Amino acid sequence: MDAVQDEAAGKRARGLDRAFEILDFLRQKRQALKPNEIAAQIGAPRSSVYELVNLLLQNGILEFTGGEGRVYLGRKLYFLGAAYENHFDFTRECEAALEQLADETRETAQFCMLDGNRYTVVRMREGARPFRISTDVGQSVPIPWTASGRLLVAHLSDQEILTFIPPQDFRLPNGEWLEPQTFIAEVRQAEREGLFTFNSIVDSFTHCFAVPVRGEEGHAAATLCLVTPRDDGIANRDRYLDCLKKAAAGLDHAPTRPKRG
Amino acid sequence: MDAVQDEAAGKRARGLDRAFEILDFLRQKRQALKPNEIAAQIGAPRSSVYELVNLLLQNGILEFTGGEGRVYLGRKLYFLGAAYENHFDFTRECEAALEQLADETRETAQFCMLDGNRYTVVRMREGARPFRISTDVGQSVPIPWTASGRLLVAHLSDQEILTFIPPQDFRLPNGEWLEPQTFIAEVRQAEREGLFTFNSIVDSFTHCFAVPVRGEEGHAAATLCLVTPRDDGIANRDRYLDCLKKAAAGLDHAPTRPKRG
DNA sequence: CATCTATGTCCAATATAATGTACATGTGAT
DNA sequence: ATCACATGTACATTATATTGGACATAGATG
Known part of the structure; x- marks a missing residue:
């Protein structure tokens, strides 16, 4: 770093x-x-x-x-920071969405955004069955390491994505190299489907679900995610995605809407 | 400004x-x-x-x-800002104290700190009988205009106070000039009594109560305040002060204590 | 039309900010 | 004692950041 x-x-x-x-x-x-x-x-x-x-x-x-x-x-x-939060008033709605997700799924729910050219967890609600979460709130993480990352850069062109993401961030935590073209293909797939899920790259025991929260410009201003044990995630895939989409719908256009003006 | x-x-x-x-x-x-x-x-x-x-x-x-x-x-x-808040973790306890004050008094309760050489309301809980509060959360206000101000500079020497507070801030909102020596006398009185109350200088219909929240160094790192209609405030003075002191005791040493380290 | 203001860009001049280096001190290891 | 290292301070040098002013454009106003 x-x-x-x-x-x-x-x-x-x-x-x-x-x-x-x-x-x-x-x-x-x-x-x-x-x-x-x-x-x-x-x-x-x-x-x-x-x-x-x-x-x-x-x-x-x-x-x-x-x-x-x-x-x-x-x-x-x-x-x-408090003035920012007050102006772009997403906190209240965001907490409600996480609460709802936690109630419905008992899994760990996260609200994530870009921090410059990296990814960060803005708010997190731990699940009923807590396990060691690999990324803390506020830590910034390479975009390609995360499911949300596929959604958060989907509004950029292929070339813009390559320019935007630091090259070394395609090196995964296990040392493997993620081919940028592979990543971009996943971005386009996520864009089409309006979601992305995968077995976490960062650890070996979780499955991640991400759906976009759309801002005023129509692209993903943030994401809502679930981080689940792999078995649970795969078993409940459809239900979890429904919950996520429902919660995200409640936030859409909210994260970037100023309270006044 | x-x-x-x-x-x-x-x-x-x-x-x-x-x-x-x-x-x-x-x-x-x-x-x-x-x-x-x-x-x-x-x-x-x-x-x-x-x-x-x-x-x-x-x-x-x-x-x-x-x-x-x-x-x-x-x-x-x-x-x-979120990282700061996470490190000096006062938010949770602060909200609890304001909640408690609101329950017990039904008046407007505030958590206040210095912002550089001025005063600011960090968090506020509106009372049951809301009226137009003269200072919003996050606005910075001359120290001499506020009850809390008497407590927040009490750890400084007379000379330090005069150096610290911008001279023009002794000009009150109604145009009157507050003699710095008068202000300092009030600071020392507040320091001795561990509280300060007065009819607001900023408006003409509220009474303000402030007690210190002490940080690690032993001086007022913040204050808890009540802003009440003048009649109510004077009628319930003793009870309100008890509530404030109780709430502040629960916060003492908290605002400056790091969560880890 | 002429004039004025609000807005943004561009550029040369020079005051100064970022830097490398030297210096001072304390601490722990050899 | 001697060395190595971590930590903080002081200062001269020079690359450059801040600034004033020129320039361009668009609305508004008379």
Whole structure:
């Protein structure tokens, strides 16, 4: 998970980009880190990171926490995030949909979106029979690793998909290489059928179901997913897909609709 | 609500600071704006704002919404804010406390914190008899205008308070000037008593009650407040304060305690 | 038609931000 | 004691980011 390094090496990075690289890195790590550690792990000059961290601390974007000079995301980010959530008011409806899915299926239900050019679980409702879920809420994951990923990029052309997804993200967690053309074929299939299901690539014991939640532009702004034990998933496939489609219908056009204006 | 302009005029502003100035401005406005409008209203060079807005759009920090090139806070901010909330896990306990207060008093209850050098309502639970609340959730308000403000700066020295609060924030909404020494005296009184109550300065018909929620460092990391009609507030003063203290006790040390680590 | 404002783009000038390097300190291992 | 490493600070250099202003367009107004 190294620095993106933009395009050319040897160029200076822009402060803003580095700053958000730091913030994203802390989000991924989900823990407070020393500036020195941040610099080492994202491959940025230490002096730059110290400079930026101090600026971000002054702005309340970062906060000291965890002692020994460690920093983590700050309160200001919470306020800004809350303003976003308030504007694009999807939380309430989203929770209701997850609740409904949990009631009807007793399985783990997730609401997922793109985070830049990766996939992330925005909200999750654990099933009645909890097992170790491979991806936590808020972690970003390569798009090709997920069922939802097939739906979330379906509005792009083949070429756009290849440009959009970082090439190394086609390397699966087990080390295998997923041929981009294979992935694209699955995207088109998912687009036609309005759903995608498969045995998880990330672990060896779950089956994943994903259906699109359509935004104002008509394409998948988010997905609703079920993550089930493989036997259960295959046994209840039709019923689970019905539940998902019903729940997604209740959200359609919602995730991107502003509350006012 | 003009730009902070930092210290000296005529100096170039740092991109990072301008960027967060833009974000904060959009949060205050709570609506999408055109880059041109942003530039005009925060008093920044148009070319700079266009440049920064484009950078922020690329990073997902801002998003196009509302048409005609208008931009608002982006999804990335939501993710970062959610990570903050997840780390400093105060939401669940906070909601429970507000719920409890609402049950016991039927009045409007608020959970408030500092946002930089101003005050903001983080969460609110409307009372049974709703009236027009003068400050919305997420709006930042001068510290001296609020009861909570007396508690939230009580850990600072007199001199630090004067440095911390922007001088113009002592100008009350009705145009009167609140003498900083008067304010400081009220801060010290609130500190001794562990509470502050007054007839609202912002409107003419409510009474405000505030008690501290203490963080790890022992000082007020947040406050719990009740906003009541003046008659009710004065009639039920003792009971309301008991309710507040009970609820705050349940939150103490919570707002700043990390879930892990 | 002429004028004014709102909006967005482009570009050169220069103030300065990002960086590499040196320095200082503490800690643990050899 | 000596070395290696982690951590933080200070500063000069130079690549570049910020800025002012020119330019283009579209509506609105008189």
